[in-house]
Amino acid sequence: MANLASTTDHTDLDPYSAQAQADPFPYYDSLRDLGPTVYVPGRDVWLVPGHAEAVQVLRNHTDFVSGDGVTFEVPTTRTERYPLIENDPPLHNVIRRSLQPSFTKTAIEAFRPGVESAATAIVDRAVSLREFDAVQVLAQEMPDQAMTLLTGITPPSAQTLADWSDATSRGEEPAGTEEHAALVMESITWLVSEGLPNMPEHCLGRLIVESGGNDGNIDGEGSHRLMSLASLWLAGIDSTGALLGNAINAFIDHPDQWDLLRRRPDLIPNAAEELLRYGAPFRAFFRRTRAAADIGGVEVPPGARVAVMLAAANRDPRQFPDPHRLDVTRENAKTHLAFGNALHVCLGSPLARMEVTSLLTELTRRVERFERAGEAVRSPSQTVHKFETLPVSVVLAEGA
Amino acid sequence: MPTPETLDLVVTRKEPVAVDVVKLTLARRDGGPLPTWEPGAHLDLHLGDDLAVVRQYSLCSQPADRTCYEVAVLREPEGRGGSAYVVDRLNVGDTVPVSLPRNHFALEPSPRYVFVAGGIGITPMLPMIEAAEAGGAEWTLLYGGRTRSSMAFADDLVARWGTKVTVQPADEHGLLDLAALLDAPSPGTVVYCCGPEPLLHAIEAACWSWPAGSLHIERFAPAPTSDSGVEDTEFEVEFAQSGVTLTVPADRSIMAVADEADIPIVYSCEEGTCGSCEVAVLLGEPDHRDSVLSAQEREASATMMICVSRARSARLVLDV
Incomplete structure (x- = not known):
């Protein structure tokens, strides 16, 4: 494995190589040692693997814009812009401000009873099954139900919604296909024809598409309102699902941390942060430059495609000592970049946190430990680090 | 909550x-x-x-x-x-x-306890010791602190329990020798520790070979994100691009006041960690209370996080 000469070989730098995809963390470690940013000619991309540099890029939204795309490549089939993530100020701020009041911690708190009872029902089913696929039974169910509570949209099934959300990001990665694009189109078509008409009278979905957000400032012309709703709806599914699957897997690998959490449920909020750090769903988000710009003292040219490697930054030993160890007591876990950082920081992060803490609260009460019950299979997604299937069996806690 | x-x-x-x-x-x-x-x-x-x-x-x-x-x-x-x-x-x-009293640090029944306290972490140990004694268990207490005079209840503990209690102020004995105390797992013994973060790290390290569940620790609440050491006061903020000047009362944030006036600010975490509400400072001296800015950035004060940070000067001018 350790072949010094190979560090100059461009195929070894490729974030989309089979090896970097299958086992990304050693790859991230090797990348970080090469400098604040590394250019990969074969992909025409500047990689930013360090925590400090990633934060620097994300905070500098003037030099590193979102308006020219935040994914590897926007497919030509997609002509609509995602209003929140693919705009810069001032338009970005107008849209974000229209949605923001629905996503404050206080506003999201209103969903706690619903999220907690969903978590209870999900764990009820899991413990009654004893042996199950943690992706299907735990990871996909939680965001499916939480997003229905938040938006008012009831999807055809959790699996269908998970497939749509998966296709949204995979259609924009190097291995993206027309099938992904078709699935995204299918989700938007379904949303318009069936999702919207069946929403309850008062819900975030109606507030956005009928009223243009809390202050009515999302333009009613064109598809701004529909795309605002569609993007935040689909954004909240695959991400949280991936996180939860990665979390269960992390606890199988670190049973001491599960024991600790069961003894110390007060650590659950911090554990959620540590799981976001350790098992970040998005491997990277992208920015583009329009003029020459600086990353940690290295000049990148105008028109550069810059990959802010969130999952690599989360394992940067300069920020997180002993970064490959899951430590639910880690004091600065909250400085992870799983939600991004700065102006475009994840709008739905308060809901995601509530989903994770609610599910962990219920699971720590009732599950003494998780064991593997078959081969875990990673998803081929090049964008989201997640499991396709994660067979587990649970040993129940006394009295659970 | x-x-x-x-x-x-x-x-x-x-x-x-x-x-x-x-x-x-x-x-x-x-x-x-x-x-x-x-x-x-x-x-x-x-x-x-x-x-x-x-x-x-x-x-x-x-x-x-x-x-x-x-x-x-x-x-x-x-x-x-x-x-x-x-x-x-x-x-x-x-x-x-x-x-109402809540308990994240409950005393498990056991025939033998090792209690370790650092500084004010002695407090939960007092009722624990009484309970251990009442239950007929063997126990010892190792109590560390900066100086003897800073260690609450130290004299009372020694007077009441004699050699079961070891008091070791750092200025007399150096740091607690946890490795010696906990060098080998002792069957049927559970360890309870409360104190500052370095002590907790040290005891976790010292107990690495002990069976899971042997060590119970109580962590002090996480450090507050900010410390101005002074009472919050009212100040004025001019939002230069918006052409508005507003008063920020002692009990409200710049963010809340700006949001109410529909100044186009963005925010998310409201606790100074996510960086979404960063704005450029044109004039005045911010009182930085976030965990985003580095020490140099705080010194330079070119920007600030308006969800938690306030002003040292009577007036700030922000580029928004």
């Missing part, structure tokens, strides 16, 4: 028990019995003039005494004002809203 049920208790005694440490005795105004609790439990005290500061303190009295709760509070100059409020301002006769 929903507001937990609180009791309005009255301070019936306040006495110094070490340098910068006071013991508060809290009781119902009508003298009636208080809710029960177990060793290791803590209370949330609602402090400050508007009761907005909530701090956790371990109960250090005895559960059998239903007439009062006792907590010991160290005045922390680096704190955000909760402990200073208790030590400097709170007086006998004052009312303090208090949560």
Whole structure:
């Protein structure tokens, strides 16, 4: 494995190589040692693997814009812009401000009873099954139900919604296909024809598409309102699902941390942060430059495609000592970049946190430990680090 | 989180028990019995003039005494004002809203205990020791602190329990030798430790070979994100691009005031961590309270996080 000469070989730098995809963390470690940013000619991309540099890029939204795309490549089939993530100020701020009041911690708190009872029902089913696929039974169910509570949209099934959300990001990665694009189109078509008409009278979905957000400032012309709703709806599914699957897997690998959490449920909020750090769903988000710009003292040219490697930054030993160890007591876990950082920081992060803490609260009460019950299979997604299937069996806690 | 049920208790005694440490005795105004609790439990005290500061303190009295709760509070100059409020301002006769006792550090039944305390972390150990003794268990206490005079209850403990208690101030003995104390797992022994973060790290390291579940630790509440050490005051903010000047009252944030006036700011975490509300500072001296800016960035003060940071100058001009 350790072949010094190979560090100059461009195929070894490729974030989309089979090896970097299958086992990304050693790859991230090797990348970080090469400098604040590394250019990969074969992909025409500047990689930013360090925590400090990633934060620097994300905070500098003037030099590193979102308006020219935040994914590897926007497919030509997609002509609509995602209003929140693919705009810069001032338009970005107008849209974000229209949605923001629905996503404050206080506003999201209103969903706690619903999220907690969903978590209870999900764990009820899991413990009654004893042996199950943690992706299907735990990871996909939680965001499916939480997003229905938040938006008012009831999807055809959790699996269908998970497939749509998966296709949204995979259609924009190097291995993206027309099938992904078709699935995204299918989700938007379904949303318009069936999702919207069946929403309850008062819900975030109606507030956005009928009223243009809390202050009515999302333009009613064109598809701004529909795309605002569609993007935040689909954004909240695959991400949280991936996180939860990665979390269960992390606890199988670190049973001491599960024991600790069961003894110390007060650590659950911090554990959620540590799981976001350790098992970040998005491997990277992208920015583009329009003029020459600086990353940690290295000049990148105008028109550069810059990959802010969130999952690599989360394992940067300069920020997180002993970064490959899951430590639910880690004091600065909250400085992870799983939600991004700065102006475009994840709008739905308060809901995601509530989903994770609610599910962990219920699971720590009732599950003494998780064991593997078959081969875990990673998803081929090049964008989201997640499991396709994660067979587990649970040993129940006394009295659970 | 929903507001937990609180009791309005009255301070019936306040006495110094070490340098910068006071013991508060809290009781119902009508003298009636208080809710029960177990060793290791803590209370949330609602402090400050508007009761907005909530701090956790371990109960250090005895559960059998239903007439009062006792907590010991160290005045922390680096704190955000909760402990200073208790030590400097709170007086006998004052009312303090208090949560029901909650316990994340419960004492498991065991034939043998090793108790380790650092500084004010001694508080939960007092009722634990009594319970261990009452249950007929063997136990020892190792108690460390900066100096002997800073270590609350040290003399009482030695007087009452003799050689079961080892008091080791760092200025006399150096740091606690946990490796020697815990060098080999001892069957049937559980370890309870409360104290500052370095002690907890050290004991986790020392207990690595012990069976899972042997070590129980109580962590002090996470450090507050900011510390200005002063009472918040009112100041003025000019939003240059918007052409608006607003007053930020002592009890509100720049973010809240700007948001209400529909100045186009973006925010998310509201606690100074996510970086979404960063704005450029054109004039004035910010009082940085976020965890985003580096030391150099704080010094330069080119930007600030308006959700938690305030002003040292009477006026700020922001580029928004």
